[in-house]
Amino acid sequence: MKYKILSNKWRPQNFNQIIGHKYTVKMIKNSLNFKKIHQSWLLSGMHGVGKTTIARILAKCLNCKIGITSIPCRKCKNCLSLEKGKFLDFIELDAASKTKVDDIKIMLDTTKYAPMCGRFKIYLIDEVHMLSKHSFNALLKILEEPPKYIQIYIATTNIHKIPKTIISRCLHIKLSYITLHNIYNFLKKITKKENIKIKKEALKIISNTSQGSIRNALNTLEFIRSSVKNKTEIKKKYIFKLLGILDKKNVLKLAIEIINNDFNKIFNILNNAEKIGIQYSNIVSSLIIFFHKISLIKINQKKKKKYNKISKYKQKVYILSKKISFKDLQFYCKILLQGKHYLNNSPSPKIGFEIMLFQIFQYIKEKK
Ligand SMILES: Nc1ncnc2c1ncn2[C@@H]1O[C@H](COP(=O)(O)OP(=O)(O)OP(=O)(O)O)[C@@H](O)[C@H]1O
Ligand SMILES: [Mg+2]
Ligand SMILES: [Zn+2]
Incomplete structure (x- = not known):
């Protein structure tokens, strides 16, 4: 049998298998059960949270031979061909590679023909923010008055690039990250x-x-x-x-030396980390997570256990949390979060990371 990668093998095939998005799924199921179905849907959210998956399940729910349903049978001809990606009335377009107005026009031209085998003819346009201005205008026309048998799903990872005129004509489903x-x-x-x-x-x-x-x-x-x-x-x-991730003991060591302002020790840790292939972007993420954890300890959101009952590592973290002020912690987080964006724009990630450290030291120096 052909090998399937995990993400394809475990792609949810009905709404009950979707992880997270509890209220969104409930809303979609209700609209299917009450047959009050919007014709144009906009799905936004970061990569890999279920935009395409939800659109495909919706297509199945609308075209299942048992009738419009929130629980597709997964046995009828329509369900099976949709799962195999061979359903003639489900048309997917990747806007990232087809940005020209002609591409979108050719596709939307076919909306005038009724579905061949299903109840609805469904168009899924992925990465829709990549469309050109003219392409958006062409899309707008069809969104304004789609034929009854048409469903249009547009998906994006970048909602800020979608014209308001498009957003306002769609039912906007905002998918958040998965906890x-x-x-x-x-x-x-x-x-x-x-x-x-x-x-x-x-x-x-x-x-x-x-x-x-x-x-x-x-x-x-x-x-x-x-x-x-x-x-x-x-x-x-x-x-x-x-x-290429630093383990928690080394993250702690690095954080201590950053707070202590000890460049030599910091470079020692970084040199060792580099030798075993640790990536600077991961170091930054680990430090952000670490400083966030200490912030939580400081505002007492973490359950307190008896000091002598916690591990040595936790004892060290606790001592550190006493040593550093909340204000300083927030400053470190801010520098690291901002720096994460320009890490890739620096001549090298190492230089980018060192610039972040310089900014922290500048702050510590000015404080004294
Ligand atoms: N909410 C979810 N529940 C269960 N599995 C999910 C969920 N979201 C994503 N997945 C898994 O991740 C894979 C990719 O999901 P999907 O293609 O729907 O992501 P996407 O949001 O469309 O991402 P992209 O923006 O990259 O197109 C799916 O095949 C599935 O295995
Ligand atoms: Mg997708
Ligand atoms: Zn079916």
Whole structure:
């Protein structure tokens, strides 16, 4: 059988399998059950949170042979051909590669023909923010008065680039990132079903690095699975190395030296990290997460356990949290968050990171 990558294999095929987006899914299901279905949908949100997946499920719900439903049968001819990507009335266009007005005109020209095998003819335009101005105008025309049998779904990762005239003609579904908790539970389920032996802590790291995207999480899992021998248990140490992430003890060391303003020690840690292939973007992310954690400790949002009952690592974190002011922590977070954007624009990520450090030191110096 043809090998399917995890993200394709585990793409939800009905609304019950969608992770997160509880209220959005409820709203879509209701509109299907009450047969009050908008003709133009705009799905926005970051990569890998379910825009295309939801559009495809909707297409199935509208064209299933049992009738318009929120639970497609997945057995009829229409459901099956939609799942195989062979349904003639489902037309997908990637606007990132087809930006010209002619491309969109050719596609929208076909809206005048009724569906061939389904109840609705459905158009999904992905990365719609890449369309040219003329293409948006062409799209606007069809959005204004679509024939009854037409459904138009447009998806974007960049809502700010979509003209207001387009947004106002669509039902706008805003998909947020998937929570850490949901990603972790999902990965736990998948690793069990796929028979992947992996430690809990290792799964937590994958969830953390996925930045709210299920596709990211599944792709990372796929990458890690392919790089270990069958039946080898995947441990967090291995993941740190493979993904180029600094482990938590070194993040703590680095944070301490940044706060202490000790350049020599910082460069020592960074040089060692570089040798084992740690990426600067990951170092910045780890520091942001770390300083955020300390901020939470400071405002007492974390449950307090008895000091002598916590690990040595946690004791050190706790001591550090006493040493640094809340104001300073927020400044560090701000510099690191801003710096994350220009890390790639620097001559090298190393230089970008060092400039962030200089800004922190400047701040510490001026304070004294
Ligand atoms: N909410 C979700 N629940 C379960 N799986 C999901 C969800 N979102 C994404 N996935 C997984 O990630 C894969 C990619 O999802 P999808 O293609 O829907 O993302 P997208 O939002 O359209 O991303 P892009 O902006 O890159 O096109 C799916 O095949 C599925 O495995
Ligand atoms: Mg998509
Ligand atoms: Zn069906």
